[in-house]
Amino acid sequence: MCAQKVNTQTSKRPQVVADDDFDLREIIIKYIYYWPVFLLFTMLTMIGAYAFHLVSKPTYEIKATLLLQEEKASNDIQSSLQEMGIAGAQKKVENDREILQSRRLIEMVINDLKLWASYKVEVNHLTENLYKDESPVEFILLHRNPNVKPSQKVTITIENSTNFTLKTSDPENSNPEYSFSSPISTTLGTWQLAPTASLNRFIGKTIVINIDDPKSVVDVYQQNLIVELKDKLESSAVDITLKDQIPQRGQDFINYLITLYNKNEVLEKNRKTKSTLDFIDQRLDSLAIELNSAEKSVEDYRRTHGLTDVTLQSQSYIQSAQANEGRLNEVNIQLKVINDVEAYINAPNVSDKTVPTTLNIGDQNLVALVQSYTDQQRERARMLATTPEMNPAFEPINRQIASTRAAIKENVNNIKSSLQVTRKELLTVGSRFRSSIESLPGEDRELTALRRIQASKESLYNVLLQKREETALSYASTLSSARLVDMAYVLPLKATKALIPFIAAMILGLLIPAGIIYLRDTIKNHVTSRRTIEKLLPTAISGEIEEARLRSQIVTDDINEKMNFTLVEQFRSLRTQLYYLHDTESKGRVTLMASSVAGEGKSFITSNLGVALATSGKKTIILELNIYRPVMCDIFNLPTTHPGMSHYLTWESLKEDVIQNSVTYRNLDIIASGQFIPNFSELLDRKRIEILLDWLRLHYDHILIDTSPLQVIGDANIVSRLCDITLYVVRKNFTSKKQLPFINNLYAEQQLPSMSIVFNGVDSVKDNYKDYFPTRSSQ
Known part of the structure; x- marks a missing residue:
C-alpha cells in the first residue's frame, strides 16, 4: 500500500505558485530514486566508449x-x-x-x-x-x-x-x-x-x-x-x-596543395604577363602608325602655311609691315607736296600765294622748275608795279612763265602718277601683312593642336616601350607572391581528446535514462511531484505519505518492517495537522476523506489516520460510505455479516447495532458499509444520516468518513455539507493531471468544506537523503 511522509502547512496559500518557479532539489530527488537505472546506462555507455577507443583511430591535426x-x-x-x-x-x-x-x-x-x-x-x-x-x-x-x-x-x-x-x-x-x-x-x-x-x-x-x-x-x-x-x-x-x-597523408596533401597553388600562381602571372606583352605590342604597332600620321600632319601644315617658327615669322611680319607703313607715309607726304605744287601752279594769281615747300620732293628738276617759276612770277609782279600789264614788255616774261608752268605740270603729273602707283602697291603689301599677322594666332593654335596630338602619341609610345621592357623582364623571372613560412607539420595529440568518448559516454549514460524517465512521465501525464500540485491547485498540502509495501494495511502492525517507523511518524504528523485544521473544535470533529478515482489510497490513509488518532487517546470512529468497494472489514479483520450503514439507512438496524469495536485498537470503532443496496445515494440525502452524525459528534472526538471516488459517484458531495474539513487524497504517479482541474473546480466552488490535500505515494528516497536535502519542518 502507498504511503508518504508528512510535510504540513498551517495555512492555505492565497494563490497558485508561479509557473516559472524552479525547484532543483525536487528534480534531483526525483531522479536519484532511479539511480540503479542511471548506473546501468552509464556502465553500458562507458563499455561502448572503451570499445570505441580500441577500434577508432586517432585523428591528427596537420x-x-x-x-x-x-x-x-x-x-x-x-x-x-x-x-x-x-x-x-x-x-x-x-x-x-x-x-x-x-x-x-x-x-x-x-x-x-x-x-x-x-x-x-x-x-x-x-x-x-x-x-x-x-x-x-x-x-x-x-x-x-x-x-x-x-x-x-x-x-x-x-x-x-x-x-x-x-x-x-x-x-x-x-x-x-x-x-x-x-x-x-x-x-x-x-x-x-x-x-x-x-x-x-x-x-x-x-x-x-x-x-x-x-x-x-x-x-x-x-x-x-x-x-x-x-x-x-x-x-x-x-x-x-x-x-x-x-x-603523412595530411602532410603530403597540404604540401602538395601549396606547391600547386604556387605553380598556378606563377602560370597565372605568366599568362597575364604574356597577355600584357601581346597587348603592348599591338598597341605599339597601332601607335607607330598614328604617330607617323600625326608627324605628317604637322609637316604638311607647316608646308601649306609656310610656317617655320611662328614667333620669328610673326616678328618679321610686324617689322615688314612697319617698314611698309613708313614708306607709305613718305609717299603720302610726297603726294601732298605734289598736290600743293600742282595747286600752286594752277592758281590764277600766285603773287599772294605762299610758295609750297619742295623739301620732300626727290626730283631736283621739279624743284628747279618750281624755283624758276617762283622767280618769274616775282619778276612779273615787280614789273607790274611800274609797267602796265598790257605793255609788250610782259610778253617775254609771260612766255617764260607759261613754258615753265607747262614743264612743271608735266613733271608733276609724271611724279604724281609714279607716287600713286607706289602708294597703291604699298597699300596692297600692307594689307597682305595685316592679313598674315591676323591669321598667325589661328595657325599657331591649329599647329599647337597638331603638335599636342603628336606629343601625346609620342609620350604613350615611349611609355609602352618602357612598360614592354619591364614586362619582358618580369616574364623572364616570375615568382609566386606567396611565401612558405612553415611546411606541413603534425600537431601533438591532445590528452583531452582521448577522454572525449568517455565524457560523452558519461553524459549519454545520464541523459538517456533521464530522457526515458521524462518521456515516460510526459506520456503518462500523472502527478509526479508536490510542485505540480502546488502549481495547479490553490489549496494547501496537509501531509505527504511515502510509498511502501507492508504485510498489513495498518502500518503499526508491521512493527519489524524497516519503513514502519517512518510511516507511523508520518501519520502522527498528519494527526497533528488535523488538530490545526479543525481549529477550535475539541469534540465531534467530522473529517471527510475524498479522492477522484479508486486506487489513490484514500481508505488506506483513512484507516491508518483513525489508528493514529485512537492511539493518542482520542475516541475515533471510521464511517465507511463506500458501499461499492468496501474494505474496512478486511483491513480490521471484522465480520462482513455485521450490520452496516446500509442497514441503518434502511431502518433495519439502530445506530448502536451498526458500530463495531476494533479489538486490536482501543478507542477505535468502525461502521462498515454493510450489504450493497442500489439506492444508497438517495438514502444518504435523508435526515437519518444527519441524526447519526449528530449523535456521533456527542460520543466521539473524531469521525472519519470514507466515501466513494468523486469522479465516479457523488456520495461525497451529499455528505460534505455535514462535515467540517476535507482531506483530498492525490497519489503520485497514479493521479492524472487531467483530474487536477476537477479538484480545482471543487475548491473554487466550495463543494467540499475546508479542502486540503494529502499527497500519497511519494518516493522514500527523500528520507535516505534528508541530510543533503532537508525538508520543511512539520507542525
Missing part, C-alpha cells in the same frame, strides 16, 4: 603557415596601366584563401596523389590504415568503367613476391591468381597493382583496397580543410589546417 603577400604597384605608370586594364588588378589575401580552398585545386591534389585509393590490412582483428611505402602495393587505374558506380572495393591476398589472389563474388572463377604489374579487367575497369618495397612484410596477408569516388573524396577534404588568417588586422599570414587519421 598545420602549415603561408604568407600571402599583396602585390604593390611599382610606380605611377604601373598604377595607370592597371586602371587602363593593361595590367591585372592586385590580388587580395581573401581571394587567395578562396583559391586555396577551391574545389579545382583540391581535385588536382586528390588526383595527383591518388588519394581516392586507400589501403587497409587486418591486424589482431583490428583494421589498420596503410599509406604510401607502408602499403605493399600501389593501385594503378588504367581505365575506369564509366557505367559502374565509382566506389568499389578490391580485396587481395598476397601469395608471394610475384603473385596475389583476387577475391571475387563469381563462384565459377573463385579467387583467381594474378601477377603484379599485369593489367586486370573487372567491373571497375582496367587496373594493375605495382609492388612496393614493403611487399615481403605482407606475404600471406589480406589487403583491402577501397576505390572511392574522387568527387566524394574532394568533398570530404574540402570540408575538413581550414584556411584562416592568423591576424586579420596586422598580418597576411594564413594557417592551413587539415585533420586526418594518417599524418
Whole structure:
C-alpha cells in the first residue's frame, strides 16, 4: 500500500505558485530514486566508449603557415596601366584563401596523389590504415568503367613476391591468381597493382583496397580543410589546417596543395604577363602608325602655311609691315607736296600765294622748275608795279612763265602718277601683312593642336616601350607572391581528446535514462511531484505519505518492517495537522476523506489516520460510505455479516447495532458499509444520516468518513455539507493531471468544506537523503 511522509502547512496559500518557479532539489530527488537505472546506462555507455577507443583511430591535426603577400604597384605608370586594364588588378589575401580552398585545386591534389585509393590490412582483428611505402602495393587505374558506380572495393591476398589472389563474388572463377604489374579487367575497369618495397612484410596477408569516388573524396577534404588568417588586422599570414587519421597523408596533401597553388600562381602571372606583352605590342604597332600620321600632319601644315617658327615669322611680319607703313607715309607726304605744287601752279594769281615747300620732293628738276617759276612770277609782279600789264614788255616774261608752268605740270603729273602707283602697291603689301599677322594666332593654335596630338602619341609610345621592357623582364623571372613560412607539420595529440568518448559516454549514460524517465512521465501525464500540485491547485498540502509495501494495511502492525517507523511518524504528523485544521473544535470533529478515482489510497490513509488518532487517546470512529468497494472489514479483520450503514439507512438496524469495536485498537470503532443496496445515494440525502452524525459528534472526538471516488459517484458531495474539513487524497504517479482541474473546480466552488490535500505515494528516497536535502519542518 502507498504511503508518504508528512510535510504540513498551517495555512492555505492565497494563490497558485508561479509557473516559472524552479525547484532543483525536487528534480534531483526525483531522479536519484532511479539511480540503479542511471548506473546501468552509464556502465553500458562507458563499455561502448572503451570499445570505441580500441577500434577508432586517432585523428591528427596537420598545420602549415603561408604568407600571402599583396602585390604593390611599382610606380605611377604601373598604377595607370592597371586602371587602363593593361595590367591585372592586385590580388587580395581573401581571394587567395578562396583559391586555396577551391574545389579545382583540391581535385588536382586528390588526383595527383591518388588519394581516392586507400589501403587497409587486418591486424589482431583490428583494421589498420596503410599509406604510401607502408602499403605493399600501389593501385594503378588504367581505365575506369564509366557505367559502374565509382566506389568499389578490391580485396587481395598476397601469395608471394610475384603473385596475389583476387577475391571475387563469381563462384565459377573463385579467387583467381594474378601477377603484379599485369593489367586486370573487372567491373571497375582496367587496373594493375605495382609492388612496393614493403611487399615481403605482407606475404600471406589480406589487403583491402577501397576505390572511392574522387568527387566524394574532394568533398570530404574540402570540408575538413581550414584556411584562416592568423591576424586579420596586422598580418597576411594564413594557417592551413587539415585533420586526418594518417599524418603523412595530411602532410603530403597540404604540401602538395601549396606547391600547386604556387605553380598556378606563377602560370597565372605568366599568362597575364604574356597577355600584357601581346597587348603592348599591338598597341605599339597601332601607335607607330598614328604617330607617323600625326608627324605628317604637322609637316604638311607647316608646308601649306609656310610656317617655320611662328614667333620669328610673326616678328618679321610686324617689322615688314612697319617698314611698309613708313614708306607709305613718305609717299603720302610726297603726294601732298605734289598736290600743293600742282595747286600752286594752277592758281590764277600766285603773287599772294605762299610758295609750297619742295623739301620732300626727290626730283631736283621739279624743284628747279618750281624755283624758276617762283622767280618769274616775282619778276612779273615787280614789273607790274611800274609797267602796265598790257605793255609788250610782259610778253617775254609771260612766255617764260607759261613754258615753265607747262614743264612743271608735266613733271608733276609724271611724279604724281609714279607716287600713286607706289602708294597703291604699298597699300596692297600692307594689307597682305595685316592679313598674315591676323591669321598667325589661328595657325599657331591649329599647329599647337597638331603638335599636342603628336606629343601625346609620342609620350604613350615611349611609355609602352618602357612598360614592354619591364614586362619582358618580369616574364623572364616570375615568382609566386606567396611565401612558405612553415611546411606541413603534425600537431601533438591532445590528452583531452582521448577522454572525449568517455565524457560523452558519461553524459549519454545520464541523459538517456533521464530522457526515458521524462518521456515516460510526459506520456503518462500523472502527478509526479508536490510542485505540480502546488502549481495547479490553490489549496494547501496537509501531509505527504511515502510509498511502501507492508504485510498489513495498518502500518503499526508491521512493527519489524524497516519503513514502519517512518510511516507511523508520518501519520502522527498528519494527526497533528488535523488538530490545526479543525481549529477550535475539541469534540465531534467530522473529517471527510475524498479522492477522484479508486486506487489513490484514500481508505488506506483513512484507516491508518483513525489508528493514529485512537492511539493518542482520542475516541475515533471510521464511517465507511463506500458501499461499492468496501474494505474496512478486511483491513480490521471484522465480520462482513455485521450490520452496516446500509442497514441503518434502511431502518433495519439502530445506530448502536451498526458500530463495531476494533479489538486490536482501543478507542477505535468502525461502521462498515454493510450489504450493497442500489439506492444508497438517495438514502444518504435523508435526515437519518444527519441524526447519526449528530449523535456521533456527542460520543466521539473524531469521525472519519470514507466515501466513494468523486469522479465516479457523488456520495461525497451529499455528505460534505455535514462535515467540517476535507482531506483530498492525490497519489503520485497514479493521479492524472487531467483530474487536477476537477479538484480545482471543487475548491473554487466550495463543494467540499475546508479542502486540503494529502499527497500519497511519494518516493522514500527523500528520507535516505534528508541530510543533503532537508525538508520543511512539520507542525
